[in-house]
Amino acid sequence: MPTVREIEQILFDWAPRELAAEWDNVGLLVGNPSHEVARVLVALDITEGVAAEAIERGADLIVAHHPVMNCTWHKVQSVRTDDRQGRILTTLLRHDIAAICMHTNLDAAEGGVNDALAAALDLSCVESFNPEKIGRIGVTNCELPLEQFLPHVVKSLGCGGIRYVDAHRPVYKVAVGGGACASEIDAVLAAGCDTFVTSDLRYNDFLDTQGLNLIDAGHFPTEDVVCPVIVSRLAQCCAGIEIVKSTSHKEVIQYYT
Numbered sequence: 001m002p003t004v005r006e007i008e009q010i011l012f013d014w015a016p017r018e019l020a021a022e023w024d025n026v027g028l029l030v031g032n033p034s035h036e037v038a039r040v041l042v043a044l045d046i047t048e049g050v051a052a053e054a055i056e057r058g059a060d061l062i063v064a065h066h067p068v069m070n071c072t073w074h075k076v077q078s079v080r081t082d083d084r085q086g087r088i089l090t091t092l093l094r095h096d097i098a099a100i101c102m103h104t105n106l107d108a109a110e111g112g113v114n115d116a117l118a119a120a121l122d123l124s125c126v127e128s129f130n131p132e133k134i135g136r137i138g139v140t141n142c143e144l145p146l147e148q149f150l151p152h153v154v155k156s157l158g159c160g161g162i163r164y165v166d167a168h169r170p171v172y173k174v175a176v177g178g179g180a181c182a183s184e185i186d187a188v189l190a191a192g193c194d195t196f197v198t199s200d201l202r203y204n205d206f207l208d209t210q211g212l213n214l215i216d217a218g219h220f221p222t223e224d225v226v227c228p229v230i231v232s233r234l235a236q237c238c239a240g241i242e243i244v245k246s247t248s249h250k251e252v253i254q255y256y257t
Helices: 004-014 048-058 086-094 103-106 113-122 144-157 181-192 202-209 221-223 225-236
Strands: 026-028 039-043 061-064 098-103 124-128 136-144 164-167 171-180 194-200 211-215 242-245
Touching: 004 026, 004 098, 004 225, 026 086, 039 048, 039 164, 039 225, 048 061, 048 086, 103 113, 103 124, 113 124, 113 136, 113 171, 113 221, 136 144, 144 171, 144 194, 144 211, 171 181, 171 221, 181 194, 194 221, 225 242
Parallel strands: 039 061, 039 242, 061 098, 171 194, 194 211
Antiparallel strands: 026 098, 124 136, 136 171, 164 211
16 A cells, blocks of 8 residues: 555645745645555535544545645644644644645646636637646637626536626637636736636626636636546555545535625
8 A cells, every 4th residue: 555655745746845835834734744644535525524524434535635734824822622723733633644746736637626617617729827836727619608608617616606707709719717816817918818717706806807807716616626536536546446426525515695
């Protein structure tokens, strides 16, 4: 059976550490590098529910996209059981479950988050549009009215709802940015795109952007598409071990209309 360290290296061969943003924390974040792995659970986030699922399945390792600790938005200053993050870390350590997280390096990697997002939306001729390789641009099979493209996004990504602005342009040249990519709006416009599918857009992004159909499809839906890809990639490289996608972790945001 492969060790945790060997699986980490397989993932880094796909999504090198050098592709990660300076502030990011990727790789093996919890656990024993030498521990042998028989079962892997894959999830977008390591939540308390995912940790409980890993225990129930007898998983030795969780592979996730979002870092479980030391990220810029929630640094670890203590590990306490009266804190959500502390409970997660304590649970993983108590049950000897390792955690490997591939974040912005997997956003940028070939075949990673943004290629998976482009594929889910049936885009072709896909290429990067910025030096960091975070986003992708592709084209639809033919020009579509926005009102026809919107339900395609919802169905393809399993969105509970979407926010959007109609720039009154047909949809053909589409940029995608899994997760929070509002900072790429200018680059998307410069690349001549008519539509941008991303998430976590602010009010002023919708208000100020001109000449671009903006679609906020949600953080979870635009990134969870990579989890089946992780399962498939590990299955090809690690024959003989069980690798499954979490069934407990779902979109946390609900919509009322």
